[in-house]
Amino acid sequence: MSTPVRPRRSVLFMPGSNPRALEKARSLPADAIVIDLEDAVAPDAKAQARERVATTLGEGGFAPREVVVRTNGVDTPWFTQDLAMIAAASAKEEGPDAVLLPKVDDPETLLLVGRALEALGAAPSLRVWAMIETPIAVLRALDIALAAKNPGSRLAVLALGTNDLSKETGARIVPGRAPMASWLSHCVLAARAGGVGVLDAVWNDFRDVDGFARECREAADMGFDGKTLIHPDQIGPCNAAFSPRQEEVEAARALIALFDRPEHAGKGVVQVEGRMVERMHADIARKTVALADAIDRRN
Numbered sequence: 001m002s003t004p005v006r007p008r009r010s011v012l013f014m015p016g017s018n019p020r021a022l023e024k025a026r027s028l029p030a031d032a033i034v035i036d037l038e039d040a041v042a043p044d045a046k047a048q049a050r051e052r053v054a055t056t057l058g059e060g061g062f063a064p065r066e067v068v069v070r071t072n073g074v075d076t077p078w079f080t081q082d083l084a085m086i087a088a089a090s091a092k093e094e095g096p097d098a099v100l101l102p103k104v105d106d107p108e109t110l111l112l113v114g115r116a117l118e119a120l121g122a123a124p125s126l127r128v129w130a131m132i133e134t135p136i137a138v139l140r141a142l143d144i145a146l147a148a149k150n151p152g153s154r155l156a157v158l159a160l161g162t163n164d165l166s167k168e169t170g171a172r173i174v175p176g177r178a179p180m181a182s183w184l185s186h187c188v189l190a191a192r193a194g195g196v197g198v199l200d201a202v203w204n205d206f207r208d209v210d211g212f213a214r215e216c217r218e219a220a221d222m223g224f225d226g227k228t229l230i231h232p233d234q235i236g237p238c239n240a241a242f243s244p245r246q247e248e249v250e251a252a253r254a255l256i257a258l259f260d261r262p263e264h265a266g267k268g269v270v271q272v273e274g275r276m277v278e279r280m281h282a283d284i285a286r287k288t289v290a291l292a293d294a295i296d297r298r299n
């Protein structure tokens with residue numbers, strides 16, 4: 001049985017300490033939300049934010065959005081309690097769908113966190129998303145992504161963090177992101193090899209609508225499933241960039257129908273108006289249609 005397609009075009013971050021943002025998230029058209037306990041929450045506010053997030057998760061009301069909570073780093077004093085709160089919430093109705101781990105540097109971390117989640121009695125459906133945002137994480141992205149193939153692994157998504165990558169490497173975040181393009185593509189390849197989803201990083205300058213739309217299109221061309229966001233205004237352009245266009249969906253349906261014709265049964269390749277089309281193109285077309293149908297169902 002094939003896994004149902006889950007659109008992850010727009011994944012909106014919000015501080016766990018901001019009740020207005022948490023409330024607003026219940027009505028925003030993002031595919032997923034990430035409630036942050038890490039960088040968006042000041043050290044003095046960590047405990048209170050964790051409590052607030054536990055209450056908010058208990059109240060629910062976010063469906064059909066995927067709900068993800070980002071913990072503090074595994075080596076921080078807050079991590080154990082963050083993970084325990086998320087595990088407990090996951091065991092309740094409408095619990096979170098995933099925990100997002102910042103700064104994952106190696107597959108061993110995923111193994112340890114997986115064991116901890118088992119010990120804490122987390123729901124079996126709770127997934128792990130891993131942020132790739134350090135030099136070593138980019139270099140080891142394949143090892144990290146392949147951890148998804150281990151029995152019992154919960155890893156479902158890699159999410160890029162270019163602010164931390166910029167901080168750690170000195171590479172600048174510039175339009176087009178040439179200094180980081182090879183790292184981003186490397187992570188897309190790694191994610192696909194591991195069979196997990198992959199999300200592009202945030203665009204900080206949220207008032208620059210044109211620049212943001214351009215970066216969304218570039219990320220879609222690179223093969224990302226979607227982009228992490230910081231502001232509600234970014235959701236619409238992001239959804240548009242990562243949704244198959246109407247004409248693409250129509251062409252995909254026509255291509256699938258072509259290979260279904262009796263005269264093409266058993267053929268690996270046919271020509272359409274002077275263009276070679278192979279069965280692999282029909283496979284790509286099926287993915288396009290499946291994503292479009294999943295988006296329609298959501299809408």
Ligand SMILES: CC(C)(COP(=O)(O)OP(=O)(O)OC[C@H]1O[C@@H](n2cnc3c(N)ncnc32)[C@H](O)[C@@H]1OP(=O)(O)O)[C@@H](O)C(=O)NCCC(=O)NCCSC(=O)C[C@H](O)C(=O)O
Nearest residue numbers: 013014015020021024036039040161162163164230231232
């Ligand atoms: C950046 C912001 C602080 C700006 O907030 P604000 O000044 O309130 O903006 P607006 O006045 O334009 O907001 C308009 C309304 O929208 C609501 N709002 C704003 N942001 C969000 C949000 N993220 N989610 C939900 N709702 C949001 C405001 O409350 C206003 O509502 P209303 O009262 O109805 O008018 C703010 O956008 C923000 O905090 N963004 C998220 C920051 C964050 O979570 N950062 C951490 C993740 S990014 C990261 O860590 C990068 C990564 O790790 C890396 O290394 O790269």
Ligand SMILES: [Mg+2]
Nearest residue numbers: 133161163164
């Ligand atoms: Mg970061």
